[in-house]
Amino acid sequence: MHTTDEFVLQLVKHPAAPMQPQSDAVASAVSTQTGMPPASPGHRPPPLRVMSLHALSYCERLFYLEEVEEIRVADAAVFEGRQAHEDLDEGALTSFTLESEELGLRGRVDAVRKRDGTLIPIEVKKGHAAPGAGPLAAWESDRVQVGAYALLLEATQGATIEEGRVRYLADHKTVRVPIDASLRQSVQDHITRANTLRAQVVRPPVTNNERLCPRCSLAPVCLPEEERTAQDEEHTALRLFPAHQERIVLHVLEHGAQVSRQGDSLLIKMRDSDPQVHPVRQVGAVVVHGYAQISTQALRMCSEHGIGVQWVAPNGQVTGAVLPAASSPQRHIRQFRALDQSDIRLRLARLLVTAKVQAQLQFLLRSTRGSQRSAEIEGVIARIRESLRHVDEVSGVEDLLGREGAAASAYFEGLARLLRDDLDVRLRFDKRSRRPTTDRFNGLLNWGYGMLYRECVATLVAVGLHPGLGFYHQPRSSASPLALDLMELFRVPLVDMAVVGALNRGTFDADADFEERGHHVWLSQSGKAKAIELFERRKQETWKHSVVGYSLSYGRMIELEARLLEKEYCGEGQLFARFRLR
Ligand code: SF4
Known part of the structure; x- marks a missing residue:
């Protein structure tokens, strides 16, 4: 469905990302500047996600936790945001994946429209626009994001982009963002800063802007309020860390019990009692005691859902485990x-x-x-x-x-x-x-x-x-x-x-x-x-x-x-x- 003079653009498919050259030796030295092993000659880092520039604009520490340490928490707000995009995808807008080796950037723009012969990247946000003196404005992190999509469109489509838009669903408003020289420079500065941070082992400090943290999905990992308490004993820490464990630990204790997969649940069959069915989203860990069994399919589902499985001997000692590791x-x-x-x-x-x-x-x-x-x-x-x-x-x-x-x-x-x-x-x-x-x-x-x-x-x-x-x-x-x-x-x-x-x-x-x-x-x-x-x-x-x-x-x-x-x-x-x- 399009409106009057707008239509969804079919973009030229971008070729697959070029293969990265292989490092010919395992680096053993450590760079004194970054603390990381030096890159091999000719090595190019993988392209940055446009979303990572959005995170960087919000908070450098958030960028580092998400993009470098690869910690991502799909909390309710993130899920709602995804749902909003999915809902839109079914309607008038179409998303596209763009990538430019020259920019070192890739991303999925929510929609691209053509008006009066000009391409316009559109980003959709679930929340409210930024308050302004006059009309509503786009948040700085959203401006950087839509600016990055504009640069990607120019690099991949050979077009000149003059305007991007951010649609704020909570306000039912679309804010226009001029793709001017200062925004272009800002996107380039973000790419440079992101690549500098990617090469270092030191985690950036907690932001001074305390108002950002309550809305940040990584607050339970970052622990900003605890850091502020450590710096200032008078500080009263806001609770950003969850009080309870939401998921249960399944102990499979009965001799001869068998754990298998049944749809999106774990099924436990026992010799002397009724079978139990546990939806996988409610399970945090599985502990297999003694001689109970777990099927390959159940193990696979556990691993896909970040559920650790541990085996415990009859004397209570842990004998083995398959644990979801935070690779860092x-x-x-x-x-x-x-x-x-x-x-x-x-x-x-x-x-x-x-x-x-x-x-x-x-x-x-x-x-x-x-x-x-x-x-x-x-x-x-x-x-x-x-x-x-x-x-x-x-x-x-x-x-x-x-x-x-x-x-x-x-x-x-x-x-x-x-x-x-x-x-x-x-x-x-x-x-x-x-x-x-x-x-x-x-x-x-x-x-x-x-x-x-x-x-x-x-x-x-x-x-x-x-x-x-x-x-x-x-x-x-x-x-x-x-x-x-x-x-x-x-x-x-x-x-x-x-x-x-x-x-x-x-x-x-x-x-x-x-x-x-x-x-x-x-x-x-x-x-x-x-x-x-x-x-x-x-x-x-x-x-x-x-x-x-x-x-x-x-x-x-x-x-x-x-x-x-x-x-x-x-x-x-x-x-x-x-x-x-x-
Ligand atoms: S909790 Fe605050 S300091 Fe930590 S990453 Fe999020 S915004 Fe940055």
Whole structure:
């Protein structure tokens, strides 16, 4: 459908993008200017997306996160924007893909129309136009975008473009944008700046214009408000980070269970109960326990939807995983560089140990406050405080391990006193023991720590950090040191507190929920099911973060701390491991 003198133009099809020359050797040196490996001779970077110039005009950091680190979040606003374009595509407008090697640019213009023999690129926006003194104006980022399409049309069609238009659906208005010399220069400047940023490993700082961030889809990754809080303790952080995890973790526990694909859902067939169907959009992760099976089709669908799949052995240890990784060499380079510096490693390790020991102390204090047990654990509390006092004095990680070990030994002594006096003696414990587990209490702790470790590995990979490179734990087993580091923050609130509370409430049965083999104790199927439910429920409980000042679920808090750690590697924030239990 066209209107009077307008019609949709059929563009000359642009030839396929030329092949990029292959680098003839893997670059081993690192450029001192950009921090990135030098480009090989004759290398041309892939063309920029026009949309990336729009992002650059909005905020340099947004451009970097989206185009360089390749983090894209399809939130509701983005989805609505796409829907608006799709709706238009069915109607009067037709979109075209344009690419110019000379400009180093490619993009998909919403429509091109011809009026009085002149081509006019048209961009459609879901929102409102910019307020102006007179008539409505186009936002600067929209002007740059439509200007870039004009330059692409000129380069590919040999035409001269004098005007572009931006249609704002919320206002039912179309704003005319003259393609004048200053806009042409602005587009060129954006292309130059974008290519400079693409070549560097340093993430640009958070924008000074705070009003941009609440509308930015990458705010939960960028954490601008947390950065402002770090710079100014008086700053009250706006919540831009989600409070809850929207998608569920599917634990497939039953022997012989089979996970397969059924349309857009995961179907779980079990021997002894009804099948379950879970729409894939509601699933965040799949954990396959023991000898359950998952089909290739289901794995493929999980991978297409960014759903991690992890396999867990009967003893609770993670044995393998297919995880959606945030591929980012920039993040890995920053992590490697930061952790190559012993002072940074020691600073982070001190923060971590302080947070963990403070949590242990706080749990014991609040559980015994006002009761006669507080006198019973006075000695334990004094020993923990003594260890804590020396954390800032240690000269290296080995010393820190010693202090933390002393605090842990006192803490577990105190933890044993938090159990109800009339609790089945088989559910009590004397001292901490790792695998193989010799008592029920430690069996529950070990299972919980296994679940926490699994969660931390998946979170670190999703955040784009290498879980194998830690700053406190050393690589002494197949376990990933950074995941072991991160989980230290959450052992007390997510596992210890949950297990002690559940035992005191009588959740676990010493006979039905455990199996004894020789001197070893294992959780039975019913025990595992209860422990998984306990852990997943605990993850959903909310807690007010004592530094950023807003409440969020423990599940989200693991992600927040992983992102705050990632910011430490950028030289930003200094908020990692600062939250405290009250
Ligand atoms: S949240 Fe703010 S600082 Fe971060 S990328 Fe978006 S606009 Fe830029």
